[in-house]
Amino acid sequence: MxxxxxxxxxxxxxxxxxxxxxxxxxxxxxxxxxxxxxxxxxxxxxxxxxxxxxxxxxxxxxxxxxxxxxxxxxxxxxxWAEFRGLRVAVAPGVFVPRRRTEFLVSEALAHAPDADVVVDLCCGSGAVGAALAAALDRPEVHAADVDPAA
Incomplete structure:
Protein backbone atom coordinates (compact mmCIF):
# COMPACT_ATOMS: atom_id res chain seq x y z
CA MET A 1 0.00 0.00 0.00
CA TRP A 80 -0.60 11.95 -5.33
CA ALA A 81 -4.31 12.66 -5.06
CA GLU A 82 -6.08 14.84 -2.54
CA PHE A 83 -8.76 12.92 -0.66
CA ARG A 84 -10.72 14.40 2.25
CA GLY A 85 -7.87 16.76 3.11
CA LEU A 86 -5.17 14.09 2.88
CA ARG A 87 -2.51 13.79 0.22
CA VAL A 88 -2.55 10.12 -0.79
CA ALA A 89 0.34 8.65 -2.78
CA VAL A 90 -0.75 6.98 -6.02
CA ALA A 91 1.07 5.04 -8.70
CA PRO A 92 0.10 3.31 -11.95
CA GLY A 93 -2.07 0.28 -11.29
CA VAL A 94 -3.45 1.63 -8.00
CA PHE A 95 -6.96 2.98 -7.46
CA VAL A 96 -6.88 6.77 -7.70
CA PRO A 97 -9.33 8.10 -5.10
CA ARG A 98 -11.96 10.42 -6.51
CA ARG A 99 -14.40 12.87 -4.95
CA ARG A 100 -17.27 10.41 -5.38
CA THR A 101 -15.40 7.94 -3.16
CA GLU A 102 -15.54 10.51 -0.35
CA PHE A 103 -19.25 9.64 -0.14
CA LEU A 104 -18.29 6.12 0.96
CA VAL A 105 -16.23 7.57 3.82
CA SER A 106 -19.10 9.89 4.81
CA GLU A 107 -21.53 6.96 4.86
CA ALA A 108 -19.17 4.83 6.96
CA LEU A 109 -18.77 7.68 9.45
CA ALA A 110 -22.53 8.21 9.59
CA HIS A 111 -23.17 4.51 10.29
CA ALA A 112 -20.28 3.94 12.71
CA PRO A 113 -19.17 7.31 14.12
CA ASP A 114 -17.39 5.69 17.08
CA ALA A 115 -15.75 2.73 15.32
CA ASP A 116 -12.73 1.27 17.08
CA VAL A 117 -11.67 -0.90 14.14
CA VAL A 118 -11.58 -0.05 10.42
CA VAL A 119 -11.07 -2.74 7.77
CA ASP A 120 -10.34 -1.51 4.25
CA LEU A 121 -10.32 -4.52 1.90
CA CYS A 122 -9.13 -4.12 -1.69
CA CYS A 123 -7.68 -0.85 -0.41
CA GLY A 124 -5.66 0.21 -3.45
CA SER A 125 -4.00 3.43 -2.34
CA GLY A 126 -5.43 3.07 1.17
CA ALA A 127 -7.32 6.34 0.85
CA VAL A 128 -10.57 5.13 2.42
CA GLY A 129 -8.85 3.58 5.44
CA ALA A 130 -6.60 6.62 5.86
CA ALA A 131 -9.54 9.03 5.68
CA LEU A 132 -11.47 7.01 8.27
CA ALA A 133 -8.40 6.87 10.50
CA ALA A 134 -8.07 10.66 10.26
CA ALA A 135 -11.75 11.23 11.05
CA LEU A 136 -12.15 8.77 13.93
CA ASP A 137 -10.59 8.86 17.38
CA ARG A 138 -7.53 6.59 17.04
CA PRO A 139 -9.10 3.53 15.43
CA GLU A 140 -7.23 0.31 14.74
CA VAL A 141 -6.93 0.26 10.93
CA HIS A 142 -6.38 -2.85 8.79
CA ALA A 143 -5.95 -2.32 5.04
CA ALA A 144 -5.20 -5.09 2.56
CA ASP A 145 -5.08 -5.65 -1.16
CA VAL A 146 -4.08 -8.67 -3.26
CA ASP A 147 -2.52 -6.50 -5.97
CA PRO A 148 1.21 -5.91 -5.34
CA ALA A 149 0.92 -2.42 -6.90
CA ALA A 150 -1.34 -1.42 -4.02
Missing part, protein backbone atom coordinates in the same frame (compact mmCIF):
# COMPACT_ATOMS: atom_id res chain seq x y z
CA UNK A 2 1.55 3.38 -0.97
CA UNK A 3 2.07 5.73 1.99
CA UNK A 4 -0.44 8.45 2.85
CA UNK A 5 0.74 11.88 3.90
CA UNK A 6 -0.96 15.04 5.16
CA UNK A 7 -1.38 17.57 2.35
CA UNK A 8 2.05 19.08 1.66
CA UNK A 9 4.38 19.61 -1.30
CA UNK A 10 4.86 16.53 -3.46
CA UNK A 11 7.87 14.33 -2.92
CA UNK A 12 7.29 11.89 -5.75
CA UNK A 13 10.35 10.53 -7.55
CA UNK A 14 11.60 12.39 -10.59
CA UNK A 15 10.44 10.89 -13.90
CA UNK A 16 12.82 10.34 -16.79
CA UNK A 17 12.95 13.34 -19.14
CA UNK A 18 11.40 12.98 -22.59
CA UNK A 19 11.40 14.99 -25.79
CA UNK A 20 9.20 18.05 -25.74
CA UNK A 21 8.70 21.35 -27.51
CA UNK A 22 9.66 22.88 -24.13
CA UNK A 23 13.06 21.15 -23.87
CA UNK A 24 15.16 24.18 -24.83
CA UNK A 25 14.18 26.27 -21.80
CA UNK A 26 12.02 26.35 -18.72
CA UNK A 27 8.40 26.55 -19.82
CA UNK A 28 6.48 29.59 -18.65
CA UNK A 29 3.21 29.23 -16.79
CA UNK A 30 1.41 30.47 -19.90
CA UNK A 31 3.08 27.89 -22.15
CA UNK A 32 2.20 25.10 -19.71
CA UNK A 33 -1.42 26.29 -19.59
CA UNK A 34 -1.52 26.50 -23.39
CA UNK A 35 -0.15 22.97 -23.78
CA UNK A 36 -2.67 21.59 -21.28
CA UNK A 37 -5.55 23.55 -22.80
CA UNK A 38 -4.55 22.33 -26.28
CA UNK A 39 -4.70 18.75 -25.01
CA UNK A 40 -8.25 19.30 -23.76
CA UNK A 41 -7.59 19.79 -20.04
CA UNK A 42 -10.64 21.72 -18.85
CA UNK A 43 -8.95 23.01 -15.69
CA UNK A 44 -5.65 23.83 -17.39
CA UNK A 45 -4.79 26.77 -15.12
CA UNK A 46 -5.31 24.76 -11.93
CA UNK A 47 -3.42 21.76 -13.31
CA UNK A 48 -0.55 23.98 -14.48
CA UNK A 49 -0.22 25.48 -11.00
CA UNK A 50 -0.02 22.00 -9.43
CA UNK A 51 2.49 20.72 -11.98
CA UNK A 52 4.65 23.85 -11.71
CA UNK A 53 4.67 23.55 -7.91
CA UNK A 54 5.61 19.85 -8.02
CA UNK A 55 8.39 19.99 -10.62
CA UNK A 56 11.86 20.43 -9.17
CA UNK A 57 13.74 20.89 -12.44
CA UNK A 58 13.04 22.03 -15.98
CA UNK A 59 13.45 18.44 -17.20
CA UNK A 60 10.97 17.19 -14.62
CA UNK A 61 8.50 19.93 -15.55
CA UNK A 62 8.82 19.06 -19.22
CA UNK A 63 8.29 15.36 -18.53
CA UNK A 64 5.27 16.04 -16.32
CA UNK A 65 3.62 18.30 -18.91
CA UNK A 66 4.33 15.77 -21.64
CA UNK A 67 2.79 12.94 -19.61
CA UNK A 68 -0.31 14.98 -18.84
CA UNK A 69 -0.70 16.12 -22.46
CA UNK A 70 -0.63 12.48 -23.60
CA UNK A 71 -3.58 11.73 -21.31
CA UNK A 72 -2.08 10.40 -18.09
CA UNK A 73 -4.40 11.38 -15.20
CA UNK A 74 -3.15 14.41 -13.29
CA UNK A 75 -2.94 12.41 -10.06
CA UNK A 76 -0.53 9.94 -11.64
CA UNK A 77 1.54 12.77 -13.12
CA UNK A 78 1.84 14.32 -9.65
CA UNK A 79 2.17 11.02 -7.76
Missing amino acids: PPTFPASPSSSPSPAPCASPFSASLPSRDSVVAALRGAGCVFAEDEAALILAAARTAAELTAMVDRRVTGLPLELVLG
Whole structure:
Protein backbone atom coordinates (compact mmCIF):
# COMPACT_ATOMS: atom_id res chain seq x y z
CA MET A 1 0.00 0.00 0.00
CA PRO A 2 1.55 3.38 -0.97
CA PRO A 3 2.07 5.73 1.99
CA THR A 4 -0.44 8.45 2.85
CA PHE A 5 0.74 11.88 3.90
CA PRO A 6 -0.96 15.04 5.16
CA ALA A 7 -1.38 17.57 2.35
CA SER A 8 2.05 19.08 1.66
CA PRO A 9 4.38 19.61 -1.30
CA SER A 10 4.86 16.53 -3.46
CA SER A 11 7.87 14.33 -2.92
CA SER A 12 7.29 11.89 -5.75
CA PRO A 13 10.35 10.53 -7.55
CA SER A 14 11.60 12.39 -10.59
CA PRO A 15 10.44 10.89 -13.90
CA ALA A 16 12.82 10.34 -16.79
CA PRO A 17 12.95 13.34 -19.14
CA CYS A 18 11.40 12.98 -22.59
CA ALA A 19 11.40 14.99 -25.79
CA SER A 20 9.20 18.05 -25.74
CA PRO A 21 8.70 21.35 -27.51
CA PHE A 22 9.66 22.88 -24.13
CA SER A 23 13.06 21.15 -23.87
CA ALA A 24 15.16 24.18 -24.83
CA SER A 25 14.18 26.27 -21.80
CA LEU A 26 12.02 26.35 -18.72
CA PRO A 27 8.40 26.55 -19.82
CA SER A 28 6.48 29.59 -18.65
CA ARG A 29 3.21 29.23 -16.79
CA ASP A 30 1.41 30.47 -19.90
CA SER A 31 3.08 27.89 -22.15
CA VAL A 32 2.20 25.10 -19.71
CA VAL A 33 -1.42 26.29 -19.59
CA ALA A 34 -1.52 26.50 -23.39
CA ALA A 35 -0.15 22.97 -23.78
CA LEU A 36 -2.67 21.59 -21.28
CA ARG A 37 -5.55 23.55 -22.80
CA GLY A 38 -4.55 22.33 -26.28
CA ALA A 39 -4.70 18.75 -25.01
CA GLY A 40 -8.25 19.30 -23.76
CA CYS A 41 -7.59 19.79 -20.04
CA VAL A 42 -10.64 21.72 -18.85
CA PHE A 43 -8.95 23.01 -15.69
CA ALA A 44 -5.65 23.83 -17.39
CA GLU A 45 -4.79 26.77 -15.12
CA ASP A 46 -5.31 24.76 -11.93
CA GLU A 47 -3.42 21.76 -13.31
CA ALA A 48 -0.55 23.98 -14.48
CA ALA A 49 -0.22 25.48 -11.00
CA LEU A 50 -0.02 22.00 -9.43
CA ILE A 51 2.49 20.72 -11.98
CA LEU A 52 4.65 23.85 -11.71
CA ALA A 53 4.67 23.55 -7.91
CA ALA A 54 5.61 19.85 -8.02
CA ALA A 55 8.39 19.99 -10.62
CA ARG A 56 11.86 20.43 -9.17
CA THR A 57 13.74 20.89 -12.44
CA ALA A 58 13.04 22.03 -15.98
CA ALA A 59 13.45 18.44 -17.20
CA GLU A 60 10.97 17.19 -14.62
CA LEU A 61 8.50 19.93 -15.55
CA THR A 62 8.82 19.06 -19.22
CA ALA A 63 8.29 15.36 -18.53
CA MET A 64 5.27 16.04 -16.32
CA VAL A 65 3.62 18.30 -18.91
CA ASP A 66 4.33 15.77 -21.64
CA ARG A 67 2.79 12.94 -19.61
CA ARG A 68 -0.31 14.98 -18.84
CA VAL A 69 -0.70 16.12 -22.46
CA THR A 70 -0.63 12.48 -23.60
CA GLY A 71 -3.58 11.73 -21.31
CA LEU A 72 -2.08 10.40 -18.09
CA PRO A 73 -4.40 11.38 -15.20
CA LEU A 74 -3.15 14.41 -13.29
CA GLU A 75 -2.94 12.41 -10.06
CA LEU A 76 -0.53 9.94 -11.64
CA VAL A 77 1.54 12.77 -13.12
CA LEU A 78 1.84 14.32 -9.65
CA GLY A 79 2.17 11.02 -7.76
CA TRP A 80 -0.60 11.95 -5.33
CA ALA A 81 -4.31 12.66 -5.06
CA GLU A 82 -6.08 14.84 -2.54
CA PHE A 83 -8.76 12.92 -0.66
CA ARG A 84 -10.72 14.40 2.25
CA GLY A 85 -7.87 16.76 3.11
CA LEU A 86 -5.17 14.09 2.88
CA ARG A 87 -2.51 13.79 0.22
CA VAL A 88 -2.55 10.12 -0.79
CA ALA A 89 0.34 8.65 -2.78
CA VAL A 90 -0.75 6.98 -6.02
CA ALA A 91 1.07 5.04 -8.70
CA PRO A 92 0.10 3.31 -11.95
CA GLY A 93 -2.07 0.28 -11.29
CA VAL A 94 -3.45 1.63 -8.00
CA PHE A 95 -6.96 2.98 -7.46
CA VAL A 96 -6.88 6.77 -7.70
CA PRO A 97 -9.33 8.10 -5.10
CA ARG A 98 -11.96 10.42 -6.51
CA ARG A 99 -14.40 12.87 -4.95
CA ARG A 100 -17.27 10.41 -5.38
CA THR A 101 -15.40 7.94 -3.16
CA GLU A 102 -15.54 10.51 -0.35
CA PHE A 103 -19.25 9.64 -0.14
CA LEU A 104 -18.29 6.12 0.96
CA VAL A 105 -16.23 7.57 3.82
CA SER A 106 -19.10 9.89 4.81
CA GLU A 107 -21.53 6.96 4.86
CA ALA A 108 -19.17 4.83 6.96
CA LEU A 109 -18.77 7.68 9.45
CA ALA A 110 -22.53 8.21 9.59
CA HIS A 111 -23.17 4.51 10.29
CA ALA A 112 -20.28 3.94 12.71
CA PRO A 113 -19.17 7.31 14.12
CA ASP A 114 -17.39 5.69 17.08
CA ALA A 115 -15.75 2.73 15.32
CA ASP A 116 -12.73 1.27 17.08
CA VAL A 117 -11.67 -0.90 14.14
CA VAL A 118 -11.58 -0.05 10.42
CA VAL A 119 -11.07 -2.74 7.77
CA ASP A 120 -10.34 -1.51 4.25
CA LEU A 121 -10.32 -4.52 1.90
CA CYS A 122 -9.13 -4.12 -1.69
CA CYS A 123 -7.68 -0.85 -0.41
CA GLY A 124 -5.66 0.21 -3.45
CA SER A 125 -4.00 3.43 -2.34
CA GLY A 126 -5.43 3.07 1.17
CA ALA A 127 -7.32 6.34 0.85
CA VAL A 128 -10.57 5.13 2.42
CA GLY A 129 -8.85 3.58 5.44
CA ALA A 130 -6.60 6.62 5.86
CA ALA A 131 -9.54 9.03 5.68
CA LEU A 132 -11.47 7.01 8.27
CA ALA A 133 -8.40 6.87 10.50
CA ALA A 134 -8.07 10.66 10.26
CA ALA A 135 -11.75 11.23 11.05
CA LEU A 136 -12.15 8.77 13.93
CA ASP A 137 -10.59 8.86 17.38
CA ARG A 138 -7.53 6.59 17.04
CA PRO A 139 -9.10 3.53 15.43
CA GLU A 140 -7.23 0.31 14.74
CA VAL A 141 -6.93 0.26 10.93
CA HIS A 142 -6.38 -2.85 8.79
CA ALA A 143 -5.95 -2.32 5.04
CA ALA A 144 -5.20 -5.09 2.56
CA ASP A 145 -5.08 -5.65 -1.16
CA VAL A 146 -4.08 -8.67 -3.26
CA ASP A 147 -2.52 -6.50 -5.97
CA PRO A 148 1.21 -5.91 -5.34
CA ALA A 149 0.92 -2.42 -6.90
CA ALA A 150 -1.34 -1.42 -4.02
